[in-house]
Amino acid sequence: xxxxxxxxxxxxxxxxxxxxxxxxxxxxxxxxxxxxxxxxxxxxxxxxxxxxxxxxxxxxxxxxxxxxxxxxxxxxxxxxxxxxxxxxxxxxxxxxxxxxxxxxxxxxxxxxxxxxxxxxxxxxxxxxxxxxxxxxxxxxxxxxxxxxxxxxxxxxxxxxxxxxxxxxxxxxxxxxxxxxxxxxxxxxxxxxxxxxxxxxxxxxxxxxxxxxxxxxxxxxxxxxxxxxxxxxxxxxxxxxxxxxxxxxxxxxxxxxxxxxxxxxxxxxxxxxxxxxxxxxxxxxxxxxxxx
Ligand SMILES: [Zn+2]
Numbered sequence: 001x002x003x004x005x006x007x008x009x010x011x012x013x014x015x016x017x018x019x020x021x022x023x024x025x026x027x028x029x030x031x032x033x034x035x036x037x038x039x040x041x042x043x044x045x046x047x048x049x050x051x052x053x054x055x056x057x058x059x060x061x062x063x064x065x066x067x068x069x070x071x072x073x074x075x076x077x078x079x080x081x082x083x084x085x086x087x088x089x090x091x092x093x094x095x096x097x098x099x100x101x102x103x104x105x106x107x108x109x110x111x112x113x114x115x116x117x118x119x120x121x122x123x124x125x126x127x128x129x130x131x132x133x134x135x136x137x138x139x140x141x142x143x144x145x146x147x148x149x150x151x152x153x154x155x156x157x158x159x160x161x162x163x164x165x166x167x168x169x170x171x172x173x174x175x176x177x178x179x180x181x182x183x184x185x186x187x188x189x190x191x192x193x194x195x196x197x198x199x200x201x202x203x204x205x206x207x208x209x210x211x212x213x214x215x216x217x218x219x220x221x222x223x224x225x226x227x228x229x230x231x232x233x234x235x236x237x238x239x240x241x242x243x244x245x246x247x248x249x250x251x252x253x254x255x256x257x258x259x260x261x262x263x264x265x266x267x268x269x270x271x272x273x274x275x276x277x278x279x280x281x282x283x284x285x286x287x288x289x290x291x
Pocket of ligand 1: 137138192196231232233
């Protein structure tokens with residue numbers, strides 16, 4: 001009888017120890033969760049849909065990433081895609097896009113959001129050694145129908161540069177599609193101006209409208225602070241840079257080729273053009289060297 005009692009007591013004590021350990025562990029992880037995080041991670045944390053439970057797993061991983069500080073300025077490959085389809089030199093077929101995304105996933109590349117990329121440039125630090133920033137210009141409809149399923153499949157993040165007056169064009173993303181993508185936590189949207197005009201050829205006033213109105217549209221509709229401007233056809237001048245800075249943009253993306261580094265200028269960052277038909281070897285070289 002005594003033996004039974006003591007074994008029961010032992011069982012209860014064991015259970016209590018397990019319970020206390022669990023409570024302590026939970027306490028630790030919730031403390032970690034309270035640490036300041038960038039907006040990209042916050043956005044990913046705001047996911048509510050059941051379907052996106054996978055994202056929550058990633059969120060947990062991301063929030064525990066220890067950013068590594070580097071002495072030298074960060075050099076980041078910013079991949080430049082446009083349409084994910086076929087037909088001309090700017091269109092990358094879905095099969096190629098998928099192979100490239102699969103490569104990034106298999107080789108443990110971390111795909112930055114805009115906020116994370118800005119943080120990297122500002123602090124000279126990276127969430128891990130191998131990073132890449134995927135950008136798609138012009139917000140084509142196929143970014144939703146072809147690219148988005150692939151990003152979801154491999155759980156990678158990309159940034160779409162949106163032309164705000166194109167939201168009603170049949171070949172481009174509607175605002176509602178943009179919101180769906182944004183809510184997934186896998187895509188963020190930045191400015192590619194209002195009308196996709198050559199900024200270098202515009203008066204200061206019209207340039208200002210293109211930069212200010214597109215930012216306001218995205219800020220209001222996507223409830224964000226739009227901090228990146230991507231120049232249409234990579235065309236810009238000193239007035240563009242001055243205006244972008246004045247209007248609250250943090251960085252500007254060009255079509256100059258190479259790895260991006262703030263030495264190029266915060267508003268003159270280079271990108272890595274991904275052409276249709278390139279092979280695996282070329283893709284690997286582009287990631288490494290930017291050309
Ligand atoms: Zn464009």
